[in-house]
Amino acid sequence: MKISWAIPDIQQPEKRAIKKVIDNGWYTQGPEVKKFEETVASYLNIKYSIGVNNGTAALDIALKCIGIKPGDDVIIPALTYITTGTMILFNNANPVFVDIDNTLNIDTSLIEEKITDKTKAIINIDLGGNVSNYYNLLKISEKNNILLIVDGAQSFGSEYHGVKCCTHGIINTTSFHAAKILTTIEGGMVFTNNKEYFIKAQAIRNQGESAKYIHEYLGNNYRMMDLIAVLGNSQLQRLDNTINQRIEKANYYKEHLKNVCYPEELSDTKNCYFFFLILTNNRDKLNKYLNKNGVETRITYPMPINEQPIFRKNNQEIYLCAKKISESIISLPIHHRLTRAEQDYIIKKINNFRG
Numbered sequence: 287m288k289i290s291w292a293i294p295d296i297q298q299p300e301k302r303a304i305k306k307v308i309d310n311g312w313y314t315q316g317p318e319v320k321k322f323e324e325t326v327a328s329y330l331n332i333k334y335s336i337g338v339n340n341g342t343a344a345l346d347i348a349l350k351c352i353g354i355k356p357g358d359d360v361i362i363p364a365l366t367y368i369t370t371g372t373m374i375l376f377n378n379a380n381p382v383f384v385d386i387d388n389t390l391n392i393d394t395s396l397i398e399e400k401i402t403d404k405t406k407a408i409i410n411i412d413l414g415g416n417v418s419n420y421y422n423l424l425k426i427s428e429k430n431n432i433l434l435i436v437d438g439a440q441s442f443g444s445e446y447h448g449v450k451c452c453t454h455g456i457i458n459t460t461s462f463h464a465a466k467i468l469t470t471i472e473g474g475m476v477f478t479n480n481k482e483y484f485i486k487a488q489a490i491r492n493q494g495e496s497a498k499y500i501h502e503y504l505g506n507n508y509r510m511m512d513l514i515a516v517l518g519n520s521q522l523q524r525l526d527n528t529i530n531q532r533i534e535k536a537n538y539y540k541e542h543l544k545n546v547c548y549p550e551e552l553s554d555t556k557n558c559y560f561f562f563l564i565l566t567n568n569r570d571k572l573n574k575y576l577n578k579n580g581v582e583t584r585i586t587y588p589m590p591i592n593e594q595p596i597f598r599k600n601n602q603e604i605y606l607c608a609k610k611i612s613e614s615i616i617s618l619p620i621h622h623r624l625t626r627a628e629q630d631y632i633i634k635k636i637n638n639f640r641g
Contacts, residue, residue: 287631291582292465295521295528295622303516315492318512322519323475329522330450332458332477334484337510338491341439341461341474345373347490347508348435348457348476349407351483354379358406361432363392364590364608366411370437371591374409383592385605388550390414390563390615393607394422398430407433412441412451414561414586414617416549420446420454435459439474443467443529443558451558457483462514467528467560468521470514528622532559535620535629539564542633561586562620568641569614576616579635584617 307318319337327335338344354360356378362370364383371381382400387393390413397408408427412418427434438452439461445451452458457480462473476487486503489496494505521528536559540548547565551557563586566572576583590608592601618632 287580287628289581289619289624289628289632290621291584291617291619293621293623294464294469294471295467296469296517297520299520300517303520304513307512307516313513314511315509316512318515318519319510322510322515322522325519325522326475327477329525330453330477332450332453333479334477334481336476336484336487336491337515338474338476338508339510340472341437341459341463342369342373343491343506343508344459344461344474344476345369345409345435345437346376346506347487348459349373349377349379350490350504351457351476351478351486352407352433352435354406357404359402359404361392361397361400361405361408362591363411363413364592364605365390365413365587365611366437366591367439367587368591368594368596369439370409370411371594371597375596379406380404380600381592381597383590383601383603383605385607386413386611387607389416389418389552390549390611391416391418392423394419394426397426401430401432405430405432407435409435409437410455411437411439412444414549414563415441415444415558416563417441417444417446417451417552417555417557419552420449424454433457438477439463439466440560441558443525443556445556446552447554452477456480457487462518467532467558468518468525470510470517473510473514473518529556529558531622532620533557535559535624536562538626538629539618539620539633542630542637544637546636559620561617564616564618564636565611565614566616567614569616571641572636572639573616575639576632576635581632581635582619586615586617588612
């Protein structure tokens with residue numbers, strides 16, 4: 287048996303929509319991108335959405351919109367995907383790391399001790415879709431006059447106290463990469479209620495152009511294509527059902543797996559389960575065993591971000607919780623094509639494992 291970790295949810299409506307775009311002859315940023323931006327903004331209940339070519343570009347735009355300058359400090363969790371940190375470097379600013387808590391998200395009780403007069407922003411990520419403590423994050427942001435950016439690459443569809451994730455920051459981003467729950471294969475988006483940031487983000491994604499051939503900002507070609515926007519427009523119509531199916535599969539794992547632990551989930555939150563994460567001793571042996579038996583997995587992530595070579599030379603601190611989690615975490619298959627029989631197979635293999 288071969289069980290994939292993730293499969294893009296591309297169905298017949300998406301295939302027909304792509305053909306329609308090809309027949310229309312408008313392939314790059316155009317009416318389908320605009321429609322996608324509007325439908326996503328409506329889904330999130332936020333004023334402005336700006337479609338871009340990937341989530342990394344979205345983070346770069348977010349930092350540029352708030353005016354991050356060389357030498358500024360930006361706080362991030364010690365366990366996150368690499369681009370949460372590298373986009374700070376791309377803007378010649380300094381990532382400042384904070385350890386995580388049992389939710390695997392930033393430990394809000396440790397943030398204020400890292401704040402200095404150089405601190406300009408916090409970038410938060412909801413690891414795997416598991417929701418962070420936004421009450422504390424917003425309280426810290428307001429108290430210290432530090433802007434909150436949400437990197438929602440993994441939490442599009444999650445909720446905190448009934449409010450959609452990707453909306454809690456002054457500016458927010460997401461990714462629609464091939465592995466994501468809602469995918470345009472590549473693609474991303476910036477979200478905000480701030481009109482000034484909206485106008486600036488639109489310019490930055492188009493070579494910094496504020497008027498035709500007038501370039502006011504340092505920008506890039508971050509434009510989204512109509513060819514991929516139609517995928518998102520179609521999938522958005524079934525997104526709530528897709529997420530409910532993932533929650534059902536996550537609950538089935540939890541009901542039947544033995545001798546593993548899970549990240550803590552805060553009350554009154556909704557986890558979209560971009561990742562289904564387990565924590566276990568003998569992680570590497572179990573992971574090798576699962577792979578050998580046809581179960582594709584991911585280690586998300588194998589080391590705290592500050593231990594990545596690109597950051598390690600400037601930060602020797604040890605983040606104990608992030609370190610411990612990175613040595614015990616496995617992401618199991620969870621996607622729309624995962625069958626109950628496949629889940630039973632995975633569960634049986636894990637429960638029979640003797641490390």
